[in-house]
Amino acid sequence: MDKTVNQKAWFLVLPVLILVAFSAVIPLMTVVNYSVQDTFGQNEFFWVGLEWFEEMLQSDRMWDALARQLMFSTIILIIQIPLGIFIALNMPKSGLWSSFCLVMMSLPLLIPWNVVGTIWQIFGRVDIGLLGYSLDALGIPYNYTQNIFAAWATIIIMDVWHWTSLVALLAFAGLKSIPDAYYQAAKIDQASRWAIFRYIELPKMSGVLMIAILLRFMDSFMIYTEPFVITGGGPGNSTTLLSIDLVKMALGQFDLGPAASFSIMYYLVILLISWVFYTVMINIEKRGG
Amino acid sequence: MAKITLDNLAHSYFSNPKSDIDFALKEMDHVWADGEAYALLGASGCGKSTLLNIISGLLHPSQGRILFDDKDVTQSTTADRNIAQVFQFPVVYDTMTVRANLEFPLKNRGADPKYIMQRVQQIGAMIGMESELDKRARGLTADAKQKISLGRGMVREDVNALLFDEPLTVIDPHMKWELRTQLKSLHHEFGHTMIYVTHDQTEALTFADKVVVMYDGRVVQIGTPNELYDRPQHTFVGYFIGSPGMNVITAQVAGNTAIVHGLKVPLSQAYDNLGGKVEIGVRPEAITLTEGKGLPVKIRRVEDVGRHKIIRAELFGNEINILAHEDQPISTEMSHVTFDKDCINVYVNDWLNCGVPA
Numbered sequence: 348m349d350k351t352v353n354q355k356a357w358f359l360v361l362p363v364l365i366l367v368a369f370s371a372v373i374p375l376m377t378v379v380n381y382s383v384q385d386t387f388g389q390n391e392f393f394w395v396g397l398e399w400f401e402e403m404l405q406s407d408r409m410w411d412a413l414a415r416q417l418m419f420s421t422i423i424l425i426i427q428i429p430l431g432i433f434i435a436l437n438m439p440k441s442g443l444w445s446s447f448c449l450v451m452m453s454l455p456l457l458i459p460w461n462v463v464g465t466i467w468q469i470f471g472r473v474d475i476g477l478l479g480y481s482l483d484a485l486g487i488p489y490n491y492t493q494n495i496f497a498a499w500a501t502i503i504i505m506d507v508w509h510w511t512s513l514v515a516l517l518a519f520a521g522l523k524s525i526p527d528a529y530y531q532a533a534k535i536d537q538a539s540r541w542a543i544f545r546y547i548e549l550p551k552m553s554g555v556l557m558i559a560i561l562l563r564f565m566d567s568f569m570i571y572t573e574p575f576v577i578t579g580g581g582p583g584n585s586t587t588l589l590s591i592d593l594v595k596m597a598l599g600q601f602d603l604g605p606a607a608s609f610s611i612m613y614y615l616v617i618l619l620i621s622w623v624f625y626t627v628m629i630n631i632e633k634r635g636g
Numbered sequence: 637m638a639k640i641t642l643d644n645l646a647h648s649y650f651s652n653p654k655s656d657i658d659f660a661l662k663e664m665d666h667v668w669a670d671g672e673a674y675a676l677l678g679a680s681g682c683g684k685s686t687l688l689n690i691i692s693g694l695l696h697p698s699q700g701r702i703l704f705d706d707k708d709v710t711q712s713t714t715a716d717r718n719i720a721q722v723f724q725f726p727v728v729y730d731t732m733t734v735r736a737n738l739e740f741p742l743k744n745r746g747a748d749p750k751y752i753m754q755r756v757q758q759i760g761a762m763i764g765m766e767s768e769l770d771k772r773a774r775g776l777t778a779d780a781k782q783k784i785s786l787g788r789g790m791v792r793e794d795v796n797a798l799l800f801d802e803p804l805t806v807i808d809p810h811m812k813w814e815l816r817t818q819l820k821s822l823h824h825e826f827g828h829t830m831i832y833v834t835h836d837q838t839e840a841l842t843f844a845d846k847v848v849v850m851y852d853g854r855v856v857q858i859g860t861p862n863e864l865y866d867r868p869q870h871t872f873v874g875y876f877i878g879s880p881g882m883n884v885i886t887a888q889v890a891g892n893t894a895i896v897h898g899l900k901v902p903l904s905q906a907y908d909n910l911g912g913k914v915e916i917g918v919r920p921e922a923i924t925l926t927e928g929k930g931l932p933v934k935i936r937r938v939e940d941v942g943r944h945k946i947i948r949a950e951l952f953g954n955e956i957n958i959l960a961h962e963d964q965p966i967s968t969e970m971s972h973v974t975f976d977k978d979c980i981n982v983y984v985n986d987w988l989n990c991g992v993p994a
Contacts, residue, residue: 531694532727534714536741536788546729546740 381607399608409609411584412592413616419588420567423506427563428556430507431514435522436548438515449519452512464576467505471497471577491578495585502574502586509573510563517559521552557628561621568617589613638704638796640668640691640829645700647686653698660686662853663700668797670705671827673820675844677834679876683853684833688799691831692719704796721799722789726781726806728773734760735769737784738791745792755791762818763787778806786815790822797829804839816843837877849873865919866979871986874917880946880957882917882981889914889982897952899931904977905991912985920946920959922979925966930974938966949973 382399384392403409434452439445455463471491473479482489491498525547533543571590574580580587580595587595593613597606647661656662661683668674676684689695691702693714701710709717720741729737738756747755760766763783768776773784786803800819804812820843823830834840840847841861849857849864849872856870857863868874874882887894887901891908894901894916901916925933925947933956937948940962947958947966951973958973960966982989 526725526727528723528725528727531689531714531721532723532785532788534694535692535719535721537715537744538740539744542740542744546731550729550731 378607378610381603382611385604395604399604400612403605403608403612406605408592409612412587412589415585415587416568416589419503419570420564422503423510423567424560424563426503426507427511427514428560431511431559432518432552432556434511434515435518436544438519440523449516452515454512455509456512458509460572461576463505463509464573467501467508467573468577471501493582495582498578498582498586502577505573505577506567506570510566514556514559514563517555518552521555522548525551553631557625560628561624564624565617565621568620638829639670640797641701641703642666642668642691643701643703645690645697645702647683647690647695647697647699659698660853661690661697664855666848666855666858668829668831670829672846673823673830673832673844675832675834675840675847676850677837677840677847677876678850680835682850684835684850685801687850688721688801688831688833691797692721692799693717694721718792718794718796719799720789720792720795720797722785722801722803724802724805726778726785728776728781728784728788730774731772733770733772734765734776734784737773738769738787741788741792755793759787759791762790762822763815779808779811782806783811783815786819793826795828797831800830800832802834803832804834812839819843837879841877849876851876867981867988868917869988871915871917871983874919874981878919880920880959882919883923883956884915884917884983885951885954885956887914887916889916894980894982896931901931901975901980902977903980903982903991905982905993907982907989907991910982910984910989915983915986916975917981917983918975919979920957922976923956923958923973924976925958925960925964925970926972926974927967927969928972930972932971933973935966935970 383394383396385395385398386392438448458466470476471479471489473483473490479489479491488494489497491501529547529551530543533547538546569590570588571594574586574588575591575594578586580591590613593606593609596602596609642664644663644665645661646659646663648659650658653659676687678684686695690697693709693712693716696711701708703709704717729740732740735756738759739752742752742755756769757766760769763786765780765783765787768780773781776784782803789798789800804815807815816839819830819832822828832840832843834843841864845860846858847861847864848855849870851870851872857868857873859867859869864873864877868877868882871882871884875884885896887896889895889903889907889910892903892906894903896916903916931951933949933951935947935949936955939946939948942962944962945960945964945966947960949956949958956973982991
């Protein structure tokens with residue numbers, strides 16, 4: 348049979364191409380464009396090659412932000428993953444209470460970032476916030492605008508409050524999919540509670556936990572709104588995470604070139620870490636770990 | 637090893653059972669003798685698994701007691717009862733090796749490592765997985781996984797009873813035969829009390845010394861394969877055991893004669909004043925096709941299964957099955973059947989009535 352050749356078919360993909368071009372390709376290329384040029388204003392640009400990249404790689408400012416960012420992501424993962432699993436294990440498995448718990452836990456996930464930030468910003472204030480005021484009244488020094496530890500504690504607790512539910516819900520879904528026979532067999536084999544967790548629940552949850560870790564890592568690594576609303580990156584630079592620093596650089600100082608090269612590297616770092624995560628976990632899965 | 641007594645036992649999955657229908661397991665009294673191999677046979681949903689789970693302690697009965705020897709264990713946990721149970725679908729600990737899976741129940745009970753080593757090797761050989769002992773369980777096929785489950789069930793020697801809940805469903809037919817034989821030899825060797833749940837009559841009849849037939853939450857008959865076949869206590873047993881099952885025909889019975897749609901059928905025993913629903917049960921092989929003697933039938937279909945022929949016929953509008961010898965010619969003249977009178981059982985409200993010698 349002869350194939351009909353009709354190049355007009357390309358027109359059918361055109362809308363998608365245009366949409367993607369305007370929503371992704373062109374903005375991204377603009378960033379790439381900025382990252383290799385410099386300007387003295389009046390919309391005059393000239394080529395600087397990889398200078399901005401070199402400069403950013405040598406700047407303590409970016410390395411410090413990256414270190415803070417890694418610390419933040421690590422801490423929240425260390426807290427949220429075990430806590431989420433713990434909550435999922437202790438949730439009622441069925442019935443009205445189970446639904447109630449699910450709804451209650453989903454609530455924080457539905458609140459916009461900005462609002463979460465504002466809630467905690469007010470909650471922690473020493474003059475009018477319930478948390479800040481109570482701690483102050485108890486004689487515990489707490490002021491997230493001056494004390495670095497208090498600032499970190501606040502944004503971490505806020506993130507835990509906001510996102511642990513996601514881990515718990517995913518873990519709960521994983522637990523629910525385990526057939527009853529496994530628990531019955533474990534009872535017959537006289538397995539301890541720990542052994543049931545270690546040999547039945549954890550392996551059966553590993554798939555969803557991998558997704559949870561990946562999601563939480565990427566999200567926390569890109570976090571901006573909430574810490575920005577609460578601490579604005581302070582006190583000093585102590586809670587200036589990567590994206591806060593990036594926005595400061597790009598919009599505050601209007602250093603478009605460095606900010607653009609920064610963004611590209613930021614993007615590549617996220618991509619790299621996620622890829623490593625994914626590959627490692629898939630390999631563990633395959634080897635039957 | 638223990639004798640297991642069910643005393644006035646019943647179970648309902650509802651918290652407030654009102655009538656008989658609410659009970660998954662109707663009231664029963666039964667003793668499972670020490671060291672016997674039982675098959676628990678019945679259609680799906682008749683309460684077999686419920687009964688098994690009550691014996692193993694995974695489920696606590698809503699009424700009655702369970703005794704192991706003479707100790708009341710109704711409220712005891714599975715661990716205290718020291719029972720091994722194998723489930724319908726393979727349950728293996730995916731992340732462990734085959735060896736670790738088999739060791740698991742022994743380790744949890746703190747057995748001696750040397751003994752564990754040797755026992756696991758022995759069980760590995762029994763289930764034919766010696767060479768795969770150090771493989772991870774995750775990548776194995778469903779059969780292999782089920783063999784591990786079986787092995788894990790058998791690894792403890794001191795269990796009070798071994799319970800199997802349709803364990804061979806996922807295993808391929810050839811392996812099924814082999815494993816069943818091994819279970820049987822294991823039983824001979826160690827003399828564990830074994831209860832084997834199945835809905836497959838062949839499996840039940842080949843495995844067990846005694847077959848317990850359940851129907852609608854009740855034990856309807858307990859007996860050797862032979863007893864179940866020749867004298868089914870309940871129409872369900874007759875129908876469920878045998879292929880095709882027993883023919884059950886509505887009749888009136890007076891003295892030593894049954895009357896089927898006005899025609900007389902002689903019986904070997906005499907019966908008096910039978911009330912309620914009266915039926916006669918005849919095995920397909922106790923029916924002979926004739927050319928005019930007996931009850932009129934219409935032959936619908938003849939199935940030649942090699943060793944014999946199965947004739948599907950119609951008797952006064954109801955289907956009956958007849959088994960004929962392979963060599964027997966079947967002609968269009970054969971329009972009637974006679975019953976072997978020694979093989980006719982009489983049922984009143986589904987239960988066997990033995991009658992008195994005529």
